[in-house]
Amino acid sequence: MASECATEPGRYKPFLPMLLSYVASGGSLVVGSAAQLLTFAILARWLGVHEFSIFVAVTAIANIAVHLCGLGAMECLVRRVARDRAIYPQMLGHNIILTAASGAALVLIGAAVLPFFLKLSAEPLTNVAVITLMLVTNVVLVRIIVLVEQIFLAHSDFASANVVVVGFAVARTVAAALACIAFGVATVASWAVWQFVCHVLAALACIWAIKGLGRPRYCIVREELPQGLYFSIPFILRAVRQNADLLVLSLVATAEIVSSYSVARRMLESSYLSVEALHRLIYPGSARISAAGLHHALERVRKVLIASTAISVAAAVVVFVLAPILPYLFGQDYISLVAFVRKLCWVIVPMAIWSVAVEALGASGYHAARATVMGLGSVAGAALAAWASWYAPPVGTFVSFYVIEIAMVVATWSVFLHFVRHDREQAGRPEASARMVHEG
Structure with missing residues (x-):
């Protein structure tokens, strides 16, 4: 792999391929971060202090829950597929099962508990619906999109992984600009719909992008279950620390x-x-x-x-x-x-x-x-x-x-x-x- 030329022990190959890969990888993350910052600024200005504070609260909770979604299965996909690409169908099926099961559980728990603490609408049923929609968006759909990025990394396709990062970030910025600036969205309840549609389109594009890599074989790779939990738990605890x-x-x-x-x-x-x-x-x-x-x-x-x-x-x-x-x-x-x-x-x-x-x-x-x-x-x-x-x-x-x-x-x-x-x-x-x- 070109990006590893300068890091294999005992080998001193040219640094240029790795440098170019790093610039592309780092550039994609920087562009993605800049797009997120712009999205953050747009929402802060148009939603107002009160509505934006509620949005931040829901997002903060989702940022913790997203580490639980999938139970750390993405890491074992990258690790195992990087060593043996023949195992990709099993690891993909393993990820899909765990993401769907844990994601559904997290959304149901959040939809049952969060309405008692967060009021996104005066109407109780609407409040539950908006919170549920935001949890599906920021936990399950985000996890799917990130999973596709990791799949490309596992196959050493860094260019495609970078496209996922930048494309997703830019899509959210465009959605925020259209919703707030063009259509005057000023509440979290209204923004939740725009955000959901944006994430669904991004997730569908990502799923289409990996279809050529092979179909999943649905099974649980049992030996990777504890490994996945060991991987995800530190991120959850670190979120508490942060x-x-x-x-x-x-x-x-x-x-x-x-x-x-x-x-x-x-x-x-x-x-x-x-x-x-x-x-x-x-x-x-x-x-x-x-x-x-x-x-x-x-x-x-x-x-x-x-x-x-x-x-x-x-x-x-x-x-x-x-x-x-x-x-x-x-x-x-x-x-x-x-x-x-x-x-x-x-x-x-x-x-x-x-x-x-x-x-x-x-x-x-x-x-x-x-x-x-x-x-x-x-x-x-x-x-x-x-x-x-x-x-x-x-x-x-x-x-x-x-x-x-x-x-x-x-x-x-x-x-x-x-x-x-x-x-x-x-x-x-x-x-x-x-x-x-x-x-x-």
């Missing part, structure tokens, strides 16, 4: 501080896309190299670490320099925005460093260890962020962020090196080495 500080700040700080901090967090997530673009390229190849033991991927991981750190530093510098422009986009009411963004932007560096270790653990199939270190880090991080935000807002919030991410660097790399040593020792035993190769 909202603990915002929740506490909303109780003890002013609305301006909470708003500026939430925007700063969004900018941090956008800047991390430059690192995520690298991982998208590396993961399939890492899965193949580490099939016979994580120690085989050690040299590759070292090179990824250097690249990831350099990319994160560059991203932080860019955000720091461009921060004064943000009030022109979000408005002059965000008094603390520039300062908050500049204080938070450097967090991307430790995030990039520890993400290399967890991606390597995931690619090698060590999802239990990966889930444990990420899960415990998220739980401890949520507690620390909540306490620090309550005790000394907002300074305590920023300090806790750096403490958490640096601690994650130490924890994840300790676990990664432990399994490298473990696999190297196992490879030294003939019977264990043969078993590892057979299982890979």
Whole structure:
């Protein structure tokens, strides 16, 4: 694969193919992020403060639920298909079954519970219908679209994966512009219909795009069920971690501080896309190299670490320099925005460093260890962020962020090196080495 030329251990092929792949992958994520930011701005202006706050609440809940939808089956599709494309029909069927079952359960639970807390319409039945429609849109349909992106990544078709990312983001921006600017949509209930139609069309286009890769064979790959749960649980816990500080700040700080901090967090997530673009390229190849033991991927991981750190530093510098422009986009009411963004932007560096270790653990199939270190880090991080935000807002919030991410660097790399040593020792035993190769 062209994108792996410079990362295979012991090989020094030209860097240009990988660089071009990274630019395309990173460019697609950046364009997608910019389109999302524009969609965010359009909805914020046309829906108004009250309606937009409700939209954000539903979306936040959906962002947690979407990690449960599919029960982590997408990761095993990428990992297994990258190693053996003949297994694609089974892994696709496995994903469809789990996505449909878990998605239906999540929508039903949300439709039963959320109407007691969120009022999108004065009419009870309409309120339930709108909430249900938004859950189907932002959980099930989003999961289907992301699944197609992962299918292309599993087949090393990065160009098609990039088209999915950019196309979906642009489609949402066009839908928001048409709904709000052209047709004057000003309520969440009305926007929910537009959003649903947009996602249905995007999902149908994605399904059509993968029809040439083969039909699914409907079955449950039982050995991948726990692996999928191990993969998804850390993301759910991390979502809790990412909202603990915002929740506490909303109780003890002013609305301006909470708003500026939430925007700063969004900018941090956008800047991390430059690192995520690298991982998208590396993961399939890492899965193949580490099939016979994580120690085989050690040299590759070292090179990824250097690249990831350099990319994160560059991203932080860019955000720091461009921060004064943000009030022109979000408005002059965000008094603390520039300062908050500049204080938070450097967090991307430790995030990039520890993400290399967890991606390597995931690619090698060590999802239990990966889930444990990420899960415990998220739980401890949520507690620390909540306490620090309550005790000394907002300074305590920023300090806790750096403490958490640096601690994650130490924890994840300790676990990664432990399994490298473990696999190297196992490879030294003939019977264990043969078993590892057979299982890979």
